[in-house]
Amino acid sequence: RVRSGTRCGWRREAGKGDVTVATGALRGESLRRARGLVRGGAGSGGERIKARRLLRAPVCRLRSHGARSLPGSGAAAEGGLGQLGVGLANLLRKRFGKDNVILSDIRKPPDHVFHSGPFIYSDILDYKNLREIVVNNRITWVFHYSALLSAVGEANVPLARAVNITGLHNILDVAAEHNLRLFIPSTIGAFGPTSPRNPTPDLCIQRPRTIYGVSKVHAELMGEYYHHRYGLDFRCLRYPGIISADSQPGGGTTDYAVQIFHDATKSGKFECNLKASTRLPMMYIDDCLRATLEVMEAPAERLSMRTYNVNAMSFTPEELAQEVLKHVPEFQITYHVDPVRQAIADSWPMNFDDSNARKDWGWKHDFDLPELVTTMLNFHGSDTRVAQAN
Ligand SMILES: NC(=O)c1ccc[n+]([C@@H]2O[C@H](COP(=O)([O-])OP(=O)(O)OC[C@H]3O[C@@H](n4cnc5c(N)ncnc54)[C@H](O)[C@@H]3O)[C@@H](O)[C@H]2O)c1
Numbered sequence: 001r002v003r004s005g006t007r008c009g010w011r012r013e014a015g016k017g018d019v020t021v022a023t024g025a026l027r028g029e030s031l032r033r034a035r036g037l038v039r040g041g042a043g044s045g046g047e048r049i050k051a052r053r054l055l056r057a058p059v060c061r062l063r064s065h066g067a068r069s070l071p072g073s074g075a076a077a078e079g080g081l082g083q084l085g086v087g088l089a090n091l092l093r094k095r096f097g098k099d100n101v102i103l104s105d106i107r108k109p110p111d112h113v114f115h116s117g118p119f120i121y122s123d124i125l126d127y128k129n130l131r132e133i134v135v136n137n138r139i140t141w142v143f144h145y146s147a148l149l150s151a152v153g154e155a156n157v158p159l160a161r162a163v164n165i166t167g168l169h170n171i172l173d174v175a176a177e178h179n180l181r182l183f184i185p186s187t188i189g190a191f192g193p194t195s196p197r198n199p200t201p202d203l204c205i206q207r208p209r210t211i212y213g214v215s216k217v218h219a220e221l222m223g224e225y226y227h228h229r230y231g232l233d234f235r236c237l238r239y240p241g242i243i244s245a246d247s248q249p250g251g252g253t254t255d256y257a258v259q260i261f262h263d264a265t266k267s268g269k270f271e272c273n274l275k276a277s278t279r280l281p282m283m284y285i286d287d288c289l290r291a292t293l294e295v296m297e298a299p300a301e302r303l304s305m306r307t308y309n310v311n312a313m314s315f316t317p318e319e320l321a322q323e324v325l326k327h328v329p330e331f332q333i334t335y336h337v338d339p340v341r342q343a344i345a346d347s348w349p350m351n352f353d354d355s356n357a358r359k360d361w362g363w364k365h366d367f368d369l370p371e372l373v374t375t376m377l378n379f380h381g382s383d384t385r386v387a388q389a390n
């Protein structure tokens, strides 16, 4: 008997011998048998699936040589053109093979991203399209990156609610229906002024005061609920502010810690929109992406929780500026505080307790403040020198 999934809730009801069309969710022999049954058993339906495949561009080829294979088929990073997604896709492609990882977003990709591996348009608010992508490409892992961040979220609450909450519901349902392993990033922003702030443990009061934070607490709780209720393989890390050299932040409270490096190398001056003493947890992007892959690859029995804090360092704008000064002696920082961002930062953790991640699946960061500053200035320094030479 062939049964196709409807929105979540069907999986527990399927009796023995039922076969679903979610072939990407099955493995090994069961996968081969199921595909045979779906195609044979469904008759012309199977032919329609084949025909649809032929009509679509082949966005996902399986198994490239020299790379490890994902169980089943491929991974998808959606919301992938932001600060973190392109770097994540690069890391996953190195590990699993270029064509086994699909990047998607609603924006047009720049040339170098478009030519670096499969890219498709996908709106997180279009549930049917998400399902089609998962089914047609036999997706087994999804990294759900689309979101409006803290500052832009406060500027457009209805859109943040739609993308961060309705979008989340869509991806949770598709993932549960098709038995996917689902990564959703949370954030230091999932805590609020009544949480312990120095340090902030994994389990404590979470009463954030931004739509971003509220949507992330909702994501943590819904993911954990789907894990208990439907067996969804949900994995979540609460990231600190992420600092990257070759990608721009998308409108968050921690963006100053990326912009300072551009400005220090271009003009030797930087105007900071947070107070000099505002302490926040931060992490270099390489550590963030490695943590993401490590928690996704961790055996389930090592995970005593499904949502973990991860941390690397914690600093204030003043401390960061002192470190920059060691490399750029003429550097000057001034302060012009943005009250919206300052209020958000004042409600967030100052230090993050990530001892559970370190104990359970061996999390360890590589970059502390001095290495971060050297790496960022080297990148921007060489960038500026190339621009000047040109
Ligand atoms: N960057 C950080 O410092 C940081 C820290 C903590 C958590 N996170 C989380 O990591 C994830 C990625 O963050 P980022 O910094 O890359 O974000 P970003 O704002 O840079 O990128 C988000 C992407 O989502 C896309 N998007 C928006 N609406 C969409 C829709 N309807 N459908 C599909 N895509 C849509 C945007 O086009 C954009 O490319 C987010 O969930 C964020 O909350 C980021």
Ligand SMILES: C[C@@H](O)[C@H](N)C(=O)O
Binding pocket: 149, 150, 151, 186, 187, 188, 189, 212, 239, 240, 241, 242, 251, 252, 253, 254, 255
């Ligand atoms: C911290 C994080 O979630 C994001 N960079 C923000 O500031 O909104």
